[in-house]
Amino acid sequence: xxxxxxxxxxxxxxxxxxxxxxxxxxxxxxxxxxxxxxxxxxxxxxxxxxxxxxxxxxxxxxxxxxxxxxxxxxxxxxxxxxxxxxxxxxxxxxxxxxxxxxxxxxxxxxxxxxxxxxxxxxxxxxxxxxxxxxxxxxxxxxxxxxxxxxxxxxxxxxxxxxxxxxxxxxxxxxxxxxxxxxxxxxxxxxxxxxxxxxxxxxxxxxxxxxxxxxxxxxxxxxxxxxxxxxxxxxxxxxxxxxxxxxxxxxxxxxxxxxxxxxxxxxxxxxxxxxxxxxxxxxxxxxxxxxxxxxxxxxxxxxxxxxxxxxx
Amino acid sequence: xxxxxxxxxxxxxxxxxxxxxxxxxxxxxxxxxxxxxxxxxxxxxxxxxxxxxxxxxxxxxxxxxxxxxxxxxxxxxxxxxxxxxxxxxxxxxxxxxxxxxxxxxxxxxxxxxxxxxxxxxxxxxxxxxxxxxxxxxxxxxxxxxxxxxxxxxxxxxxxxxxxxxxxxxxxxxxxxxxxxxxxxxxxxxxxxxxxxxxxxxxxxxxxxxxxxxxxxxxxxxxxxxxxxxxxxxxxxxxxxxxxxxxxxxxxxxxxxxxxxxxxxxxxxxxxxxxxxxxxxxxxxxxxxxxxxxxxxxxxxxxxxxxxxxxxxxxxxxxxxxxxxxxxxxxxxxxxxxxxxxxxxxxxxxxxxxxxxxxxxxxxxxxxxxxxxxxxxxxxxxxxxxxxxxxxxxxxxxxxxxxxxxxxxxxxxxxxxxxxxxxxxxxxxxxxxxxxxxxxxxxxxx
Ligand SMILES: Cc1cc2nc3c(=O)[nH]c(=O)nc-3n(C[C@H](O)[C@H](O)[C@H](O)COP(=O)(O)O)c2cc1C
Ligand code: SF4
Ligand code: FES
Numbered sequence: 001x002x003x004x005x006x007x008x009x010x011x012x013x014x015x016x017x018x019x020x021x022x023x024x025x026x027x028x029x030x031x032x033x034x035x036x037x038x039x040x041x042x043x044x045x046x047x048x049x050x051x052x053x054x055x056x057x058x059x060x061x062x063x064x065x066x067x068x069x070x071x072x073x074x075x076x077x078x079x080x081x082x083x084x085x086x087x088x089x090x091x092x093x094x095x096x097x098x099x100x101x102x103x104x105x106x107x108x109x110x111x112x113x114x115x116x117x118x119x120x121x122x123x124x125x126x127x128x129x130x131x132x133x134x135x136x137x138x139x140x141x142x143x144x145x146x147x148x149x150x151x152x153x154x155x156x157x158x159x160x161x162x163x164x165x166x167x168x169x170x171x172x173x174x175x176x177x178x179x180x181x182x183x184x185x186x187x188x189x190x191x192x193x194x195x196x197x198x199x200x201x202x203x204x205x206x207x208x209x210x211x212x213x214x215x216x217x218x219x220x221x222x223x224x225x226x227x228x229x230x231x232x233x234x235x236x237x238x239x240x241x242x243x244x245x246x247x248x249x250x251x252x253x254x255x256x257x258x259x260x261x262x263x264x265x266x267x268x269x270x271x272x273x274x275x276x277x278x279x280x281x282x283x284x285x286x287x288x289x290x291x292x293x294x295x296x297x298x299x300x301x302x303x304x305x306x307x308x309x310x311x
Numbered sequence: 312x313x314x315x316x317x318x319x320x321x322x323x324x325x326x327x328x329x330x331x332x333x334x335x336x337x338x339x340x341x342x343x344x345x346x347x348x349x350x351x352x353x354x355x356x357x358x359x360x361x362x363x364x365x366x367x368x369x370x371x372x373x374x375x376x377x378x379x380x381x382x383x384x385x386x387x388x389x390x391x392x393x394x395x396x397x398x399x400x401x402x403x404x405x406x407x408x409x410x411x412x413x414x415x416x417x418x419x420x421x422x423x424x425x426x427x428x429x430x431x432x433x434x435x436x437x438x439x440x441x442x443x444x445x446x447x448x449x450x451x452x453x454x455x456x457x458x459x460x461x462x463x464x465x466x467x468x469x470x471x472x473x474x475x476x477x478x479x480x481x482x483x484x485x486x487x488x489x490x491x492x493x494x495x496x497x498x499x500x501x502x503x504x505x506x507x508x509x510x511x512x513x514x515x516x517x518x519x520x521x522x523x524x525x526x527x528x529x530x531x532x533x534x535x536x537x538x539x540x541x542x543x544x545x546x547x548x549x550x551x552x553x554x555x556x557x558x559x560x561x562x563x564x565x566x567x568x569x570x571x572x573x574x575x576x577x578x579x580x581x582x583x584x585x586x587x588x589x590x591x592x593x594x595x596x597x598x599x600x601x602x603x604x605x606x607x608x609x610x611x612x613x614x615x616x617x618x619x620x621x622x623x624x625x626x627x628x629x630x631x632x633x634x635x636x637x638x639x640x641x642x643x644x645x646x647x648x649x650x651x652x653x654x655x656x657x658x659x660x661x662x663x664x665x666x667x668x669x670x671x672x673x674x675x676x677x678x679x680x681x682x683x684x685x686x687x688x689x690x691x692x693x694x695x696x697x698x699x700x701x702x703x704x705x706x707x708x709x710x711x712x713x714x715x716x717x718x719x720x721x722x723x724x725x726x727x728x729x730x731x732x733x734x735x736x737x738x739x740x741x742x743x744x745x746x747x748x749x750x751x752x753x754x755x756x
Contacts, residue, residue, distance in 0.1 A: 029473055031387075031430075032513055037495030038478050042437075063495060076497040076654075077478035079437045091438075095399045096598070096644040097556040097630050133481065133648050134399040135438055138556035138630070139563045139744040148440035152744070176409065176752035177441040190437060190476045194447060212450075213471030218429025219387045252375050256359050258546060262615070263371065 013048045015058050022193060027062050029192070029212050031219035034063045037073055039191045041080055046187035046196065049084040079190075086121045086128040088166060089183040090114075092159070093143045095134035102155060103142035107131045109156035110144075110163065126167055128183070140175060147180040313571040315580060316542060318550040319526050320566040322411045326750035329445050331452040334413040340458060342529035346421045347466040352382075354425035354532060361531045361539040362548040366403075367393055367484075367521030368596065368625050370547075370614045373528075379508035380426055380516045388428040389517045391507075392419065392525060393489060394435045394442075397481040398597035399648060400628030403552035404522035406564050408435075408442035409752060411526075412449035416472070418525035420458065421532055423470045426518055430471050434489055437478045441752070446474055481652040485700050486519040488654065499656045500700035523552055543569030547613035547624075557593070557631040558585045563745020570611040573629060577608070580745070581631075588633035592717065596625020598645040599705025601712035602638070622712070637734045638717045639724060642709045643671035649706035660703035663694040667710065674721070677728030684721055687714060 015023075023043055027036040037059060044055030051074045059070045074080045092107040114122050114129055121128045137143045140152025144159050151162060152175040165172050171179035180186075181196075188196035192212060250260035327333030334340070346354060359374025380388060392415070396404045408415060419431045435443055450472055453459040461469045475493060482488045483498035490511050492498035511517020527549060531539050540548045547569040556562040559581040567576055573593065577583060584590055590605040595612065600623040603610070610620045617624045632641065650664040667690055670683055691707040691714075698704060714721065723731045 032494065034495035035475075035493060038492065039476065041478065042476060073495065073497055077437075077480050079479035094644075095648060096641050097400055097562075099640075099644055100558060100632065100636055132438075133651065134397065134401075136396050136402045136405045136436065138400055138402055138554065138628075139746060141556060141562070145438070148438050150441070152746075173753060175746075177444070178754045186440060189440065189444065192474060192476060213430060213473045217471035218469060219389070249379065252378055253372060256372050256375050257362075258372060262618075 013052050013054055015044075015047060015054050019043065019047045020058065022191070023058060023062055026191060026193070028215055031215050034065065037063050037065075037070065038077070041070075041074055041077075042187050043191040043193070045080065045085075046184050046191060049184055050081045081119070081128070083119075083121070084125075085183050086125050087182050087184075088126065088146050088180055089128050089130065089148070090163060091130050091132040091135070091145045091148075093133070093135045093137070093141070093145075094131045095138075097134070097138035098141040098143055101141040106142050106144060106154050106156050106159045110159055113160050113163065127163065146174070147183050147186045149174040149177045149180050151175060313568050313575060315565060315567050316550055317566060318530055318542070319407065319411075319414070319523065319552060320564070322414070323406070323749055328411050329409070329413070329449065329752075331413065331449070331456055334411070339413055340417055342417060342421055342533035343458070343464065343466075346424055346529075346532050347463075347468060351425045351427050354421070357536055358425070358528060358531055361536045362546070363524065363527050363531060363539070364547060364549075364614065365521055366523035366527075366551070366626070367486075368398065368599075370624060373520065373524055376508060376520075377426060377518060379506065380518055381509065382427055384516065386515050387430065388426055389512045389515055390419065390423050390426055390428045390431040391486075391489065391493065391512065391517055391519045392431060392433045392522060393484060393486065393519050394433055394439070394522045395477055395481075395484040395489060396436055396439070396522075396626075397484050397652075398599060398626050398628060399645065400556055400594060400597045400630040401554055401626040402556075402628075403554050403564050403626070405439060405442050406746065407522055407526060407552070408439070409445050410749070412442075412446045413453065414526050414529070415446075415522055416449055416453050416458065417529045418527070419472060420463065420468075420470050421529050422518075422520070422525055424468050425528075428518070429469045431473070432493060432512070433472060433474045434483075434493055435474060435476055437476050439476075443474065443476060445752075450474060480654075481648075482654040482700075482702055485702065488700070489519060490517065497654070499654045502699075544611070544613045544615070546615055551612070551627055553580075553612065554626070554628045555581050555631065556628070558588055558633045558636065559583065559631050560585060561744055565745065567612070570613040570616070572609050572611055573631075574608040576612070576629070577631060584631065584633055588635060590631055591634045591636065592638050592641070592713070593629060593631045594625075594709075595620075595622050595627070595629060597628040598630070598648065599623075599701075599708055600625040601708045602641075602716060603712075604716055635734055637720065637730050638713045639671070639674060639720055639730070642713050643668070643675055645709050646671055646706065649702065653702065653706070654700075657699035657703070659694045660698040660700075660706065663690050663703070664706050666690055667706075674724050677724075679721075679725035679728070681725060683725065684714065684718070 023040055026039050027033050030036050040059045044051055056067050056070045060067045094104045094107050111117055114127055116122055116129050119130050135143050137150050142154050144151045144154045162172055173179055185196040253260040253263055322328035322337055325333055325337055355374055355377045363373045364370045365373055394404055423431055457464055459470055459472055477483055480498050483492040485500050486507055487501035488498040493512055507517045507519050509516055543549045549569055550566055551569045553565050553576055559577055560583055561581045565580040592602045592604055594600055595603055595617050603622050607620050610616050614624045646668045650668045653660045653664050655661045670687055673679055691711050694703045695707050
């Protein structure tokens with residue numbers, strides 16, 4: 001694996017001027033600058049193939065953050081790599097719908113063939129391999145993606161053949177989309193900028209940069225909104241007002257002809273749409289207290305138990 | 312008996328449906344005029360009366376949720392489309408965006424009008440490159456044709472859309488984590504209240520809705536509440552995309568009315584289970600919903616009936632597994648998923664998923680201990696309902712349900728150090744699926 005600080009051989013990579021101009025264009029799309037951070041990190045990976053130090057500095061400068069804050073975000077998401085990726089990123093789904101059809105066998109075979117493990121890059125810098133969680137293509141299990149383009153119904157042999165062909169400079173056609181153009185060109189698209197300018201001509205016709213909304217379209221930027229500031233008054237967590245709010249929410253569901261308790265428990269723990277209160281909490285303002293019937297209350301308590309806890 | 316229907320999927324077989332020309336030719340964008348003729352609040356009532364329930368997993372009545380968004384506050388209102396589809400087994404939004412991106416845009420325009428919002432963010436899963444390319448193309452065309460932007464078709468309505476690629480984190484599908492992620496932070500869930508409807512992106516009133524939910528809206532506006540309610544059940548009306556995968560002959564996305572049974576869907580649309588295999592266990596709504604058994608195959612697939620059967624409809628991701636497949640191995644696979652995707656904000660989930668995954672390794676490597684099953688139970692109880700967000704609850708669903716329904720397989724593993732005879736997990740690749748019968752989507756090949 002190459003040393004991230006030197007990107008193989010030469011000195012640490014810099015941000016070219018045209019990349020900086022694109023970064024500024026992306027920032028100009030969001031009501032609050034910091035929102036541009038995820039696309040910016042994709043752009044950095046377009047420029048350098050990983051989240052480079054120069055890239056972090058650029059993001060920090062443009063979003064008004066510290067480098068540590070940018071680093072904290074970059075390390076949270078699995079698509080951001082801390083070491084330079086190879087020319088192509090090969091991902092193999094090993095989640096269960098793929099696994100039962102042989103996804104894990106495909107991954108193992110490729111790993112042996114390429115001689116690298118998860119997130120490893122081959123010595124010649126052609127491929128980075130990763131095993132992935134469900135890629136949202138389970139009907140085509142087992143799924144292999146190259147540069148996020150999906151090849152369905154793979155076997156260990158067909159996947160190895162696929163990689164060999166890409167290595168030989170061929171352009172195998174995926175199940176849908178376009179032949180892989182290299183992970184860095186794809187990162188240009190993921191930054192929201194459409195096909196990369198230096199991408200292969202044949203692929204450039206796939207997609208286009210769309211006219212994107214600008215910062216203040218439909219969004220009056222509020223002066224106090226900005227990095228680290230969320231202009232929300234945080235109220236005490238349990239208050240009579242919230243109890244009333246909860247009852248209003250439940251009533252609205254009742255008005256719509258549904259039983260709020262059923263909706264709440266029916267959606268399971270996922271349904272946390274109702275404001276909730278601590279089960280032990282007593283309303284201090286009797287006027288605003290909950291008015292649910294006795295049956296409701298039992299269900300409420302159960303639901304409340306689900307909501308609160310050690311968190 | 313239900314029949315397959317074709318509402319959301321009506322253009323899936325039209326080769327150029329993803330282009331503006333193809334979409335308009337097949338009746339696209341016709342709900343806009345109907346919508347703009349009515350007051351926004353009337354549209355909210357219609358969606359409420361139609362009984363549309365969120366398709367992102369929770370099944371919350373969409374019209375009711377829209378009613379929580381305050382109006383006339385002087386603050387901007389935002390619509391956020393949750394296209395982060397990451398729930399294992401789910402692939403409905405992907406195909407919808409690939410084959411009919413304008414349908415989603417039409418839904419966004421009508422929904423924004425109903426919510427008096429002028430700005431929508433489309434938060435798209437980062438790995439969804441091809442859906443993204445199709446969406447970008449559609450957005451560009453919609454701007455050019457005046458369906459997006461300022462004063463849409465002379466109506467005075469403004470809607471702008473930003474397509475935002477995420478970067479690979481399942482938890483960012485959770486709506487409050489999504490909001491943090493959209494603001495450029497680590498995607499960790501927020502404490503509620505305040506609810507997104509009141510204080511979401513940048514602290515402004517925000518609606519977060521699933522792709523399929525929003526795609527339903529123009530159909531309701533255009534064809535009316537009664538038509539919509541003619542599909543599905545009383546409490547779960549409308550059409551539904553079912554993502555069927557696993558050991559069936561033709562996995563794929565199939566549209567049926569709510570309340571069709573798993574057996575119908577698998578028999579009619581998927582041509583049954585693979586030869587010689589019988590349904591043993593399945594997820595009705597993705598890996599976060601408790602497992603059901605072959606005996607539940609006749610349960611209607613709607614929110615109420617599936618709940619009565621002891622599970623949840625979730626994303627309607629039906630992963631069907633046979634009598635050759637190990638449920639313990641499935642539970643381990645998913646547990647590793649949750650261990651990886653836990654955002655680390657709260658202790659029960661962050662630590663618990665890690666312990667659970669170690670116990671599963673031990674069980675499947677033949678080193679299981681007799682006390683392990685009680686230990687699994689105990690850890691699950693400490694996660695369920697005690698985690699900060701629903702990921703923790705989802706993580707223990709396959710474990711708790713498999714322990715309840717297939718305890719014999721666990722006990723066999725512990726007693727003999729191997730799986731029962733006849734169970735082997737790996738099967739051959741099958742390349743027949745519904746997508747392959749549909750128009751090709753290839754460029755530059
Ligand atoms: C861990 C977790 C992951 C989720 N992932 C998604 C997702 O990928 N897509 C989605 O639409 N909803 C997802 N949800 C549900 C959302 O939180 C939210 O309920 C939904 O976006 C609301 O939209 P709806 O009302 O249209 O269903 C997830 C929830 C949790 C707890
Ligand atoms: S339950 Fe898991 S994903 Fe949710 S907040 Fe806690 S650690 Fe994060
Ligand atoms: S399990 Fe592999 S794509 Fe869903």
